[in-house]
Amino acid sequence: MVDKNNISFEKQKLKIDYTSSYILPFIYILKNYISIVIAENILLVINDIFLQDKLIAKAPLMYIYFWVPLVIIFFLFLVGVHERFVPFWDVLKKYFYGLLYALVFITFAVIIQELSHEIIDYKFFLGMGIFLVITYISICVFRQLFIKLCNYWGILKEPVIFINAGSTTEKIIKFLGTNSCIGFKVLGIVDENFHSDYLANNFRLLKNIDKAKRYIEELNIKTVIIAAPKMNKYKLVDIINQIQPVTRNILFVPDLIGIPVANLELKRLYMDNILLLNVRNNLSLLKNKIAKRIFDIVLGLLICIPVVPILVLLSIWVRLDSKGPIFFNAKRIGRDGKEFTCYKFRSMHMNADKLLKDYLAKNPEAKAEWDEFQKLKDYDPRVTKAGKIMRKLSLDELPQIFNVLKGEMSLVGPRPYLPREIEKMGTYYAIIIKTVPGITGFWQVNGRSDVSFAGRLKMDDWYIRNWSVWIDIVLLFKTIKVVFFGKGAV
Known part of the structure; x- marks a missing residue:
């Protein structure tokens, strides 16, 4: 028997869908307004307890509930957060830049207004920074809840x-x-x-x-x-x-299959009905190389604070687990093809090559896997007990933070390849050595040991051709998820 109530509900949903392009902008305005006001009130509480900045404390209600939300919502719409068919990470990028532009505008407006009245100190700027973070989190959380509800009910599509x-x-x-x-x-x-x-x-x-x-x-x-x-x-x-x-x-x-599209720009010649597609090589620009280096140094130094005690504990564990040195300092290919010493905790036995050779001779399936991936996924006779756990959580690579600070590696980049792999890299070699290798990268968060050697090369090639600071940030967040869930680790 046909459920008439269900049919009626589906018809109502379809009516909503047909009008969604008109409804959505108003829903976004309301959703963003609520998120911003919540963030403002959280900032006021933090200011009362910790900052005690006079400018923030005496903000008029008209500013809190009208002008500040109005400016932020204007800039969010300006960067296109309301557009459809925009992937998750691209939306987060739009929200970040929209909020940043809005708060820079608000900060300048406050400075101009208050120059002759109050002394603006570091507490005000710190408050604006905190407000940026709180508002960003608030808006993104509300957005995800809204989308989950829409998908659950199947409406506004x-x-x-x-x-x-x-x-x-x-x-x-x-x-x-x-x-x-x-x-x-x-x-x-x-x-x-x-x-x-x-x-x-x-x-x-x-x-x-x-x-x-x-x-x-x-x-x-x-x-x-x-x-x-x-x-x-x-x-x-x-x-x-x-x-x-x-x-x-x-x-x-x-x-456009095979063409880098992440940094693609569209140029229009209207009179002649011609489109020009500008494919930018971001990593070839000096300003981007400097930005990437500053990003590595600042974040690398911050990471060192919690990492150093962990390095000490891991050093003791490696020493007690098996005979041999604590570190395995192997040569890797760096920028412009120059070799450098890549720091890692030793995760293999000292006679690893012999153990591997004997194992592959007795196990043809493992040999086929080694020939394709240059790794063994399930069982590797060379790996120590401590090494197995460290590799699972990528802890063996923590010492590479010192390679990053020295400028030999980056936090995010292509895989650090071995000198003996140059011949296998083929035509990809020329593009991969244009930048320094990374502790993590595109292939590490998209399969790791599940990806063939050829697949890794293609992913590293994609990363270099499509690089941006935002892609590095996205890959770092994805790395955290991969490390905790252990996807593709070896």
Whole structure:
């Protein structure tokens, strides 16, 4: 028997979805306003107890409940935090920069207003820094709660149809479905046949691309995604020209596979209808090299404070666990191909090479695994008892913080490769030696020992070509998660 209440509820949800593009901006304003006011009141409590800054304490209610939230919300909208189809980490980046711009503006406004009245000391600037952190956390937490509620109820999703039922469509749907963003509701996929079991089992097929315009009008679709990077350009232009008059947004996937896209900039020559794609090599710029070095030194020194006692304890553990030196100082390939000594706690027995050779001779499956990954995932006869635990938690790499402070390594970067691996690196060698290797990196948080040697090279190549300070911050946060859950560790 059909549940009439359920049908009615689904119809109501669809009505909400169709109006979501109008509703969402107002919900974002309300959500952000509540987050900001909560953060302001937390700052006032902290100021009363610890800072006791006069400027913060005497802030008028009009500032707290109107002007400050208004300025912050304006800058947040300016950087596009309300946009759809934006992945989780990109949204966090937008929130950070929006808040930073807003608080710089507010700080200058307060300084100009108060110059002749109060002496502005360090407590005020410290308070602004604390407010930035509290507001950032408050807004991000509220955002995640809001998205979880929307996903749970299945509301406020943009109704869309895809053109092309292939692997690109599947990747887009899965990616946006797992990246904590206000996504879409797929009402159909236009193509002759499904080219993916996942799509066939979960979505409705709308036959015949030539009828795309009719489907859009019947379903009242405002957003169409053409996920066909290999489509003939004349066919693509024809489809866009047909459907553009009856829809609001058309997204299409260009054929840019293999091109670094994280730092891609779009240049428009309107009169000639030409687009120029500027692929920036961020790590080739001196200012970015300096920024990365400052980032490493400041964060490296902060990390040293809690790490030094742990290093002492680990040194004692390694010494008691097995015979041999505490550290294993191996040569690695650094910037411009120069070798350097990479510091690590010794995690293997002294006769490791012989143990490995004998083990691989007796275990053909392990030999095949070694040939592909240059690592053994489940059991490695060379590793000591202490070494197994240290590797699982990446503790054996903690001494590399001193390589970072010396400038031989970075906190985030490509894998530190062995000199004997140069031949296997092939054409990737030239790009990988353009920067210093890192303690952690893209491949370490995306599989580690589950990734083949060739896969690691591709990931390191991607990192260097797409580098930004924000990517380094994201990879550091992801590393913390990987270390605690031990994913892919060896």
